[in-house]
Amino acid sequence: MSIRIRTFRIEDAPLWDEFVHRHPYGTPFHLTAWKHCIENTFGFRSTYLMAMEADILRGVLPLFLVQNLVIKKALISSPFAVYGGALAESLEVLNALLDYANALGQELGVEYIELRNGHAEQATAQPNIDRYATFTKSLSDTESGLFETIPKKTRNMVRKALKTPFTTRIENENIENFERLHSRTMRRLGTPCFPKEHFRGLLRAFKGMVDIREVLLRGRVMAVSMNFYFRETMHTYYAAADQEFSALAPNTYMYFDHLLWAGQNGYKTFEFGRSKKGTGAFEFKTHWGTEMRELPYNIVLLRGQDVPNYSPTNGKFSMAINVWKHLPIPVTRMLGPRLISMFP
Numbered sequence: 105m106s107i108r109i110r111t112f113r114i115e116d117a118p119l120w121d122e123f124v125h126r127h128p129y130g131t132p133f134h135l136t137a138w139k140h141c142i143e144n145t146f147g148f149r150s151t152y153l154m155a156m157e158a159d160i161l162r163g164v165l166p167l168f169l170v171q172n173l174v175i176k177k178a179l180i181s182s183p184f185a186v187y188g189g190a191l192a193e194s195l196e197v198l199n200a201l202l203d204y205a206n207a208l209g210q211e212l213g214v215e216y217i218e219l220r221n222g223h224a225e226q227a228t229a230q231p232n233i234d235r236y237a238t239f240t241k242s243l244s245d246t247e248s249g250l251f252e253t254i255p256k257k258t259r260n261m262v263r264k265a266l267k268t269p270f271t272t273r274i275e276n277e278n279i280e281n282f283e284r285l286h287s288r289t290m291r292r293l294g295t296p297c298f299p300k301e302h303f304r305g306l307l308r309a310f311k312g313m314v315d316i317r318e319v320l321l322r323g324r325v326m327a328v329s330m331n332f333y334f335r336e337t338m339h340t341y342y343a344a345a346d347q348e349f350s351a352l353a354p355n356t357y358m359y360f361d362h363l364l365w366a367g368q369n370g371y372k373t374f375e376f377g378r379s380k381k382g383t384g385a386f387e388f389k390t391h392w393g394t395e396m397r398e399l400p401y402n403i404v405l406l407r408g409q410d411v412p413n414y415s416p417t418n419g420k421f422s423m424a425i426n427v428w429k430h431l432p433i434p435v436t437r438m439l440g441p442r443l444i445s446m447f448p
Contacts, residue, residue, distance in 0.1 A: 107162065107197055109204040112136075112152030120152070123161050124191065125335070129223050132332045132339070133185035134166060137309035142168060142183055145302045146445050151179075153204055155197045163192035165201040169212060174446045175414055179209050179217045183448030184302075186238065186341075186378035186399075189221035195228075202228055202404075209406050216412065217404040224400045231400035232411050237386065239376040239394040240337075243367035250364055258356075258391045265357040268321065272361050275316040279303045282316045282328040282344075289344035291436040294416065294425030299441030303330065303342075319345075319358045326354035329362065338366040339375035359392065380417060414447050 112120060117136045124130035132138065139150050148168040155163035166188060171177045181188035192198035202219075209217050221227050222238070244250040251259055275282070279300060287297035306314055313334065319327040327345035331338055340362055345355040359376075366374050376394060379386040390396065403411050416425055428436065 106157065107200045108156045109200055110154055110156060112150075112154055116154065119161055120154070120164060123164055127191040127193075129191055129226060130334075131185075131187040131222060132310065132313065132334045133182050133187050134164065134191060135310075137313075138182060138185065139166065141302070141305040141309050145299060145305050146183065146448070148183055148448070151208065153201055153208075155192065155201050162194070163190060163197035163201050165190040165205060167205060167208070167217075168448075169214070170448050172446050175215070175412065177212070177214045179205065179212070179214050180448060181217075181219050185220060186236075187220055187222040189219040189226040189402075191226070198226070199228060206404060206406070209404070215405075215407045217406065219402045219404070221400045221402060223397075227400050227402050229402055229404075231402050233401035233403060234398065235380050235413075235415060235417055236378050236399040236401065237381060237396050238378045238399055239389040239392075239396055241363065241374045241376065241392060241394045243363060243371055243374055245367045247364055250360070250367060253393045255391060255393055258393075261353060261356050262360045265353040265360070268352050268354075268357070270326065270354060270357045270361075271320050272358075272365075273318045273320060275318060276307060276311075279307070279316065281318055281325040282330060282342075285325065285328045285344040285346060286342055287437050287440065288347075288433060290440065291431070291433060292347065292429065294429045296428070296442075296444040296447070297437060297440035298444055306330070317358070317362065319354050319361070321349070321352070321354070326352070327358040329358060331362070333371070336370070336372040337375050338362065338371045338373075339377060341377055363392075380415065 121135050124134040142148055143150055148170055151167045153165040154161060166182050167179045168183050170180050170183060190198055190201045192201060205217055244253060283300050283303060290297040314332050317329045317331060318325045326349050329340045330342040331340050363374050376389045379389055
């Protein structure tokens with residue numbers, strides 16, 4: 105088999121997306137819609153690699169060149185995504201894609217290449233980042249069947265939340281409630297918030313594959329989520345809840361509501377998504393009868409000898425995180441979108 109690597113062209117979009125949809129490790133973040141969103145909102149330059157055998161596509165690798173004062177210069181697959189890395193039909197194809205990426209990185213003078221692999225089969229080397237895990241859950245199409253799959257303590261919390269007359273509303277255009285609650289949650293965690301255009305761009309580019317869901321109580325929005333629908337999986341990617349009403353457990357209601365809706369509408373798997381080990385979000389996801397999978401991220405160092413860590417787990421950021429948590433919300437909503445592109 106003779107494999108040739110070439111770069112993506114606009115007319116390749118249907119071929120690329122069809123490959124991602126049928127590859128077992130394909131994700132929404134591998135689709136060209138993600139490419140357009142990241143380019144348009146953050147201005148990162150992409151180089152999408154295609155492994156061809158004659159006219160047949162055998163593998164893909166999305167890469168973005170990110171350059172700023174914090175991380176200096178890097179190739180990332182993919183920014184603001186929890187999954188990335190190469191999708192290949194064979195080890196030969198995988199090696200060809202990664203070899204080409206390494207050569208590209210050398211040519212561009214990047215510090216490192218970051219591959220956010222979702223599965224070990226996407227890597228040719230041992231992962232050197234072990235901070236993250238992802239959580240999935242098989243679904244049931246009945247409430248009683250779903251309850252049976254949830255641990256007792258969480259079942260009791262769900263029953264308590266169901267006593268409050270919450271309702272759920274689906275939004276496909278208006279991001280205001282979602283962005284307001286999500287930006288407040290990011291500030292509480294000490295993290296810069298996204299620009300509104302990021303969420304608007306996702307709704308436009310992934311139309312039919314993404315929505316916003318709002319949990320309401322007497323007309324007030326208590327919790328929000330942005331969800332991807334890919335193949336047979338519903339993936340709650342962004343979520344937030346109003347801390348003022350945490351005693352009513354709108355977040356617990358929201359996840360149970362999403363799980364039940366997904367099961368009743370033909371989805372087989374629910375993805376809670378990635379969390380850092382040792383965090384509250386990580387613990388929350390373990391309590392739903394989920395299956396945890398460690399994420400084999402890999403950083404290929406092209407310059408320097410130390411694997412970089414630009415996540416909040418790095419103690420160097422602790423002071424900045426603490427300061428950010430105490431800034432007025434209007435200030436964090438103004439500055440956040442300018443800062444978050446530094447940590448993709």
